[in-house]
Amino acid sequence: MSEQKPPPKVPDGNALFLTTRQMAPNAKGFVGYETVWKPFQKEVEYKTPKKP
Numbered sequence: 001m002s003e004q005k006p007p008p009k010v011p012d013g014n015a016l017f018l019t020t021r022q023m024a025p026n027a028k029g030f031v032g033y034e035t036v037w038k039p040f041q042k043e044v045e046y047k048t049p050k051k052p
Contacts, residue, residue, distance in 0.1 A: 006025065007025065007031050009022065010022045017037060017038045017039075017040060018035065018036070018037055018038070019035075019036045019038070020033050020034065020035050020036075021033065021034045021036070022034075
């Protein structure tokens with residue numbers, strides 16, 4: 001039978017709020033992708049308003 005060679009390394013994919021990275025192959029040879037999302041907005045701690 002023919003030998004299986006490792007899959008080629010794919011560069012990271014970058015978008016505005018998203019980054020995808022290739023993961024290492026598992027025991028069966030499946031290569032997955034890790035998805036990292038950047039936050040869309042900043043969260044600010046809530047402060048109670050002043051009393052009149």
